[in-house]
Amino acid sequence: MSITPLMPVYPRCGVRPVRGDNCHLIDEDGTRYLDFASGIAVNLLGHSHEGLIGAIKEQAETLMHVSNLYGSPQGEALAQQLVDNTFADTVFFTNSGAEAVETAIKTARAYHQHGDPDTKRTEIITFTNAFHGRTMATISASNQEKMHHGFKPLLPGFVYCEFDNLDMAKSLVSERTAGFLVEPIQGEGGIRPASQEFMDGLKVLCDEHDLMLVLDEVQCGVARTGKLYAHEHYGVTPDIVATAKGIGGGFPLGACLATEKAARGMVFGTHGSTYGGNPLAMAAGKAVMDAVANEAFLAEVTEKGERIRTRLEQFIGNYPDLFELVRGKGLMLGIKMKVESRPFFVHLRDNHQLLMVAAGDQTIRVLPPLVIGDDEIEEFFEKLSAGAASYEVPEAA
Numbered sequence: 001m002s003i004t005p006l007m008p009v010y011p012r013c014g015v016r017p018v019r020g021d022n023c024h025l026i027d028e029d030g031t032r033y034l035d036f037a038s039g040i041a042v043n044l045l046g047h048s049h050e051g052l053i054g055a056i057k058e059q060a061e062t063l064m065h066v067s068n069l070y071g072s073p074q075g076e077a078l079a080q081q082l083v084d085n086t087f088a089d090t091v092f093f094t095n096s097g098a099e100a101v102e103t104a105i106k107t108a109r110a111y112h113q114h115g116d117p118d119t120k121r122t123e124i125i126t127f128t129n130a131f132h133g134r135t136m137a138t139i140s141a142s143n144q145e146k147m148h149h150g151f152k153p154l155l156p157g158f159v160y161c162e163f164d165n166l167d168m169a170k171s172l173v174s175e176r177t178a179g180f181l182v183e184p185i186q187g188e189g190g191i192r193p194a195s196q197e198f199m200d201g202l203k204v205l206c207d208e209h210d211l212m213l214v215l216d217e218v219q220c221g222v223a224r225t226g227k228l229y230a231h232e233h234y235g236v237t238p239d240i241v242a243t244a245k246g247i248g249g250g251f252p253l254g255a256c257l258a259t260e261k262a263a264r265g266m267v268f269g270t271h272g273s274t275y276g277g278n279p280l281a282m283a284a285g286k287a288v289m290d291a292v293a294n295e296a297f298l299a300e301v302t303e304k305g306e307r308i309r310t311r312l313e314q315f316i317g318n319y320p321d322l323f324e325l326v327r328g329k330g331l332m333l334g335i336k337m338k339v340e341s342r343p344f345f346v347h348l349r350d351n352h353q354l355l356m357v358a359a360g361d362q363t364i365r366v367l368p369p370l371v372i373g374d375d376e377i378e379e380f381f382e383k384l385s386a387g388a389a390s391y392e393v394p395e396a397a
Contacts, residue, residue, distance in 0.1 A: 013350075015027060015031075015033065015349065015355070016028045016029075019047075020035075020043075020046070020047020020048055021047060021048055022046045022047060022048050022371070023046050023368065023371070023372050023373075023376045024047070025047065025355065031353060032353065033349070033354070033355050034353060034354050034355065034376065034379050034380060035047070035369065036354060036355060036356050036367060036368045036380055037355045037356055037357045037365070037367055038367045038368060039245075039250065040357055040367070041187065041219045041224055041245050041246060041332065041367045042245045042246060042248070042249070043249065043250050043369055044222060044223065044224065044246040044249055044288070044292065044369055044370045044371075045249045045250075045288065045291055045292075045369060045370065045371055046369040046371045046372075047369075049249065049287075049291070049371070051290065051291055052249045052250070052284060052287045052288065052291070054287075055283045055284060055286065055287035056251060056280065056283055056284050056287070058283070059074075059279055059280050059282075059283035059284075060280060062279075063279045064278065064279060064280045065275065065278045065279065065280070066278075067274060068272065068273065068274075068276070072277055072279075072282070074277075074279040074282035074283065074286075075093060075277040075279075075282050077282070077286060078091075078093075078282045078285045078286050078289065079091040081286065081289050081293070082255065082257060085228055085289070085293045086228065086229060086241070086257055087238065087241075087259065088241070088257035088259065089259050089260040089263070090257075090258055090259075090260060090263050091255050091256070091257055091258075092107075092255065092256045092266070092271065092273075092276070092277075093253070093254070093255050093273070093276045093277035093281065093282070093285075094244070094253075094254035094255060094256065094273055094276045095252045095253065095254060095273065095275050095276055095281070096252060096254050097216075097218035097219075097243075097244030097245060097254050098132070098133025098134055098135045098138050098254075099133075099244075099254055099273070099276070100218060100243060100244050100255055101132045101133050101137075101138050101141070101181075101216055101218065101242040102133070102135060102137050103242070103256035103271060104214050104216070104240045104241070104242040104256050104258075105124060105137055105141070105181065105214070106266075106270070106271060107212075107214075107256060107258055107262060107263060107265070108124060108178050108179045108181075108212035108214050108239075108262070109121075109122055109124075109157075109178055109265075110264075110265025110266055110270060111178070111179075111212055111239075111261075111262055111263075111264060111265050112178050112265075113265060114264050114265030114267075120175050121175070121176060121177060121178045122157050122176060122178055123157050123158065123159050123174075123176045123178060124141065124157060124159070124177075124178055124179055124180070124181050124214070125158075125159045125161050125169060125172050125173070125177060125179070125180045125181070126141045126142065126143070126158050126160060126161070126181045126182070127160070127161050127162070127163040127164075127181075127182050127183075128143050128160060128161070128162050128163050129143070129144065129163055129186060129188075129189035129190070129192075129360055129361070130163070130181075130182070130183055130186060130189060130216070131144070131147075131186075131187065131188035131189065132181065132216055132218075133218075134147070136151065136154070136155055137155055139151060139154070140154040140155040140156075140157075140158050141158050141181060143160040159172055159177075163182075163186065163189070163192065163194070164194055164195055164198045165198075166197060166198050166202070169201070169202060169205065170201070170205060173209060173211070177209065177211055178211065178212060179206065179211040179212030179213060179214050179239070179240075180202050180205075180211065180212075180213055180214060181214045181215075181216060182194065182202065182215060182216065183215070183216045183217070183219070183220065184199065184215055184217065184220055184230040184231050184233070184234065185219075185220040185230050185328065185329065185332060186360075187218075187219035187359065188359055188360060189359065189360045189361065190334055190336065190359045190360045190361030190362075191327055191328040191332060191333060191334025191359060191363055191365055192327065192334075192361065193327065193328065193329060194234075196234055199231070199234040199236045200236065202236075203236045203237070206239070212239045212240055212262055213236075213238045213239050213240070214238065214239065214240040214241075214242070215229075215230075215238045215240070215241045215242070216241075216242050217230055217231070217241050217242065217243050218242055218243060218244045218245055218254070219332070220329075220332055221241070221243045221245070221246065221247070222243060222245070222246035222247045222288065222292065223246065223292040223293075223297065223298055223301055223370055224246055224301075224330060224331060224332045224367075224370070225301075225305075225328075225329040225330035225332050226298055226299075226301045226329060226330030226331075227298060227330070228292070228293055228298065229241060229243070230329065230332075233329060239258065239261070239262040240256065240257065240258045240259075240262050241256070241258075242254070242257075243255050243256075243257060246292075246370075247285055247288060247289075248281060248284045248285055248288065249287065249288040250284075251280070251281055251284035251285075252281065253281045253284060253285050255285075297370075300370075301330050301331055301370050302330055304331060304370075304372060304377070305328075305329065305330040305331045305332075305333065307377070308331070308333065308366065308377060308380075309326055309328070311381060312326045312333065312335060312366070313326050315384070315385065315388075316335065318388075319388050321393075322337060322338060322339065322344075322388060322391070322393070323336070323337055323338065323388075324336045324337060324338050324362075328366075331366070331367065331368055331370055332365075332366075332367060333365070333366040333367075334363040334364065334365050334366065335363065335364050335366065336361060336362060336363045337362045337363065338362070339362065340394075341359070341362045341363055341364045342358040343393075343394050344364060344387070344391055345357070345358045345364050347387055348384070348387040351387065351390065352383045352384075352387045353383065354380065354383040354384065354387065368380070
């Protein structure tokens with residue numbers, strides 16, 4: 001047998017973590033890594049947060065799963081917490097970000113088809129270089145050919161528009177348009193924040209044409225940018241938001257948030273999930289929300305993000321041939337490089353025990369746990385500086 005027991009869809013590196021210690025990961029051979037990847041923006045409370053671990057442990061000892069055939073005190077409590085702290089009136093819980101986006105797509109279409117099954121409003125306008133997940137619907141919602149390869153035919157009903165191009169978005173609106181699906185800050189696309197004009201303009205188009213403004217905040221949501229959700233930076237109120245990653249702090253959890261109006265088509269029998277909203281996931285989500293959904297915590301994320309961004313902007317000036325700019329918000333930052341970013345991120349990992357994440361547009365992502373302290377920030381800059389000083393740009397093939 002030549003295939004590996006784990007299906008070989010990931011090019012796994014040699015780092016093999018077996019334990020976490022706050023903002024560090026420890027390999028099976030004892031090597032200690034500074035984790036500025038956070039499981040790709042998931043472990044927002046680090047790897048040993050007592051509140052999160054305690055909540056999961058207590059719930060695991062009490063009740064883990066019962067299915068959605070029964071009432072859910074745990075789900076009702078977390079849903080109410082999200083409703084109280086966001087624009088939303090109602091919540092559907094999922095197990096992942098892709099499922100949350102799938103739910104958001106269904107919710108947007110159901111809004112128009114509720115009471116009018118023959119409506120032409122079935123198309124959703126999405127944006128270039130977006131990443132919405134790996135299911136058939138979510139890869140179809142992206143224009144990235146590398147995710148389409150091997151899985152065609154794609155699902156119909158998506159129209160691609162250049163990201164941050166409001167004029168093009170306006171031109172694509174038609175009698176078939178159901179809404180827009182957009183990341184306020186593109187994550188996999190290279191930590192690219194949308195402009196204020198673009199977000200304002202999409203909202204105006206939605207209001208004028210009765211379209212759904214659907215935001216994918218799987219990566220940029222849950223305090224990552226210094227706001228509970230990134231759209232708050234823009235002062236724009238969405239109709240639907242897909243959230244996941246940080247909301248479980250490491251436990252698989254996602255959610256689709258919606259206004260009452262937007263959710264009018266999501267009635268009995270239209271959607272479901274065997275595991276979604278299970279008591280164990282709800283305990284994790286509540287522990288995360290208890291920790292992050294307050295002004296003091298969000299202010300700390302903002303302050304730490306501004307401090308790191310300022311130092312990064314000073315730092316990259318020392319290496320003008322290597323780095324171009326810094327962008328992002330809060331502790332969702334990206335360093336755009338003048339060379340391919342992936343070899344540099346590998347260099348940092350393998351030679352300086354600094355874990356980061358590469359992204360599109362020659363960008364390396366800075367996604368630390370939101371609980372980082374001064375010591376971890378200093379360690380980060382020491383490792384980054386040593387890595388930049390010792391890096392030799394690979395020769396072009």
